[in-house]
Amino acid sequence: MLDNAVVMFFIIIAVNIVYVSFSTIRIILTFKGQRYLAAFVSVFEVFVYIIGLSLVLENLDGIQNVLAYALGFALGVVIGSLIEDRLALGYITVNVVSSNPFLKFTETLREEGYGVTSWTSSGLDGDRLSMQILTPRKQELRLYRLISEIDPKAFIVAFEPKHIQGGFW
Numbered sequence: 490m491l492d493n494a495v496v497m498f499f500i501i502i503a504v505n506i507v508y509v510s511f512s513t514i515r516i517i518l519t520f521k522g523q524r525y526l527a528a529f530v531s532v533f534e535v536f537v538y539i540i541g542l543s544l545v546l547e548n549l550d551g552i553q554n555v556l557a558y559a560l561g562f563a564l565g566v567v568i569g570s571l572i573e574d575r576l577a578l579g580y581i582t583v584n585v586v587s588s589n590p591f592l593k594f595t596e597t598l599r600e601e602g603y604g605v606t607s608w609t610s611s612g613l614d615g616d617r618l619s620m621q622i623l624t625p626r627k628q629e630l631r632l633y634r635l636i637s638e639i640d641p642k643a644f645i646v647a648f649e650p651k652h653i654q655g656g657f658w
Contacts, residue, residue: 504544509565511534511537515530542558583632584645586644588614594618594640598635
């Protein structure tokens with residue numbers, strides 16, 4: 490089976506997709522402070538990497554194998570990032586500024602289960618309602634939709650906090 494060039498091409502692609510997906514997940518886990526889980530994932534990552542690299546090195550007579558390795562690597566980056574999006578590890582902080590301070594913004598978000606800190610602020614054209622919301626990344630898109638339903642013109646800035654302590658959580 491490994492003597493067939495077409496089969497070898499697709500095996501190398503598949504192995505590299507798996508390898509790079511593991512690599513992406515390991516890096517993200519490391520950034521999120523999950524070092525032991527990242528180390529566990531790295532065992533599988535290296536195992537798959539050695540298999541894929543050995544297949545390419547044993548079959549350097551065909552440029553298609555090197556191309557398969559490169560294509561598999563690129564596809565692995567895409568698939569790894571899609572997996573990370575689905576896992577949605579960690580939290581985000583969303584800062585929202587509404588030009589209408591009289592909307593029931595804060596109350597609506599709290600009724601939906603979000604922890605909200607709000608205050609009145611001043612903008613170029615008058616008073617604003619400013620809010621800071623901490624939410625799990627899995628809730629991020631739902632929060633954006635809810636904000637847009639309440640105030641389609643709201644200004645939104647989101648970022649990932651490095652450290653969280655106390656508060657609503």
